[in-house]
Amino acid sequence: MITLAEHLLRQSKELEGKLTAFRRDLHRYPELSTHEAETAGKVAAELRKLGYTPTTGVGGHGVVAELAGDRPGPVIALRADMDALPIQEETGLPYASARPGVMHACGHDGHTAMLLGAAELLMRNRDRLAGSVRLLFQAAEEINAGAKAMIADGVLEGVSEIYGLHNLPTLPAGQMAIRYGALMGSVDRIELTLEGKGGHGAIPDQSIDPIVAASAIVMGLQTAVSREMSPFEPAVVTIGSMHAGEANNVIPHQARLTGTVRTFSEAARQSMPGRLDRLIGGIAQAYRCKAELRYINQTAVLVNHDGPAEQVERIADLMLGAHNRKVAEPTMAGEDFSEYLLHVPGSFFWIGSGPDREAERAYGLHHPKFALNEACLPYGAALLAAIALLRSGQQPD
Ligand SMILES: [Zn+2]
Ligand SMILES: [Zn+2]
Structure with missing residues (x-):
């Protein structure tokens, strides 16, 4: 007798052609964050074809649909993201982006196709469903705004558990990876303005040079991590942009810097604004500049809940075999799925989207040559459907 998990994977593989075609269409016509109107329209149309009654315009261009079983049970939420990135595609694929400077380089087109696949599998197996699936x-997602907006619009009301996935090109298709506890880092943004006093490049004594101060701050900030935090408490402070001055012989009035701050625990995250403020303020003062720091909280650390993570492992083992389940390495990259996990238990995992061999050499996420191995689509769809069915009351068989 085959298990429900195996049955779903078999059914999902029958959908492979359809999922691939849907994903390729999204890939060809990608939309940037907060501009996903067309994508949302396609998703809603597909859901209607499957028999759902989707709600559109949730948390921006988000789409929500629910399927209720005949028997009572909990509400299990499954989430996919839909936005693309401001990257010029260089894959040369026949279905490469038709929109200059916009690309699905993070595989969210694949995630959307997978969740639609799950929607179809759930509809087909509705008689096995207790409770409901949302x-x-x-x-x-890419601008860390969508999850918070969805939550503000009430998508978690009544939800018992939530699950989501992200593709991982360094893992072959057919495999998955998960980790207990913190999986992905927090993401915060810093914006710093340094004010000095402009003047002639040849007469520095009559000026206050914000470029020299900015340089000292960039160097000094590195000690916030290396000298102030435990080597066992990972954190990253990166200054990603620095703008000051126009002419080679003029000391500018102002320097502007932006950066990103990543941590791996909420405690470390909460310590960062104070540390950075003190370091920046002190250094700026030493260089006679005025500093103004804006610390903008974006996304929390993604922390998997133990119970749900264990369930995902169990279901992955049933469907893919334990040898295809890996222990995920932690990453400082962020993912706004973390916001849902602040409110309800759940778990996030990686689904392999790399080539069968030498996946470690595949182009990474956000690379102009990133290419999703579409063989991953039925696996993602089946896993999501199995998690929803098994967690909403169906006993594993
Ligand atoms: Zn991304
Ligand atoms: Zn992504």
Whole structure:
């Protein structure tokens, strides 16, 4: 007798052609964060064809649909993201982006197709469903805004558990990876303005040079991590942009810097604004500049809940075999799925989207040559459907 998990994977593989075609269409016509109107329209149309009654315009361009079983049980939420990135595609694929400077380089087109696949599998196996499944097609993940907007619009009301996935090109298709506890880092943004006093490049004594101060601050900030935090408490402070001056012989009035701050625990995250403020303020003062720091909280650390993570492992083992389940390495990259996990228990995992061999050499996420191995689509769809069915009351068989 085959298990429900195996049955779903078999059914899902029958959908491979359809999922691939849907994903390729999204890939060809990608939309940037907060502009996903067309994508959302396609998702809603597809859901209607499957028999759902989707709600659109949730948390921006998000789409939500629900399927209720005949028997009572909990509400299990599944989430996919839909937005693309401001990257010029260089894959040369026949279905490469038709929109200059916009690309699905993070595989959210694949995630959307997978959740639609799950929607179809759930509809087909509705008689096995207790409770209900809520499907969340989220917008604006790449700018860390969509999850918060969806939550503000009430998508978690009544939800018992939530699950989501992200493709991983360094893992072959057919495999998955998960980790207990913190999986992905927090993401915060800093914006710093330094004010000095402009003047002639040849007469520095009559000026206050914000470029020299900015340089000292960039160097000094590195000690916030290396000298102030435990080597066992990972954190990253990166200054990603620095703008000052126009002419070679003029000391500018102002320097502007922006950066990103990543941590791996909420405690470390909360310590960062104070540390950075003190270091920046002190250094700026030493260089006679005025500093103004804006610390903008974006996304929390993604922390998997133990119970749900264990369930995902169990279901992955049933479907893919334990040898195809890996222990995920932690990453400082962020993912706004973390916001849902602040409110309800759940778990996030990686689904392999790399080539069968030498996946470690595949182009990474956000690369102009990133290419999703579409063989991953039925696996993602089947896993999501199995999690929803098994967690909403169906006993594993
Ligand atoms: Zn991304
Ligand atoms: Zn992504």
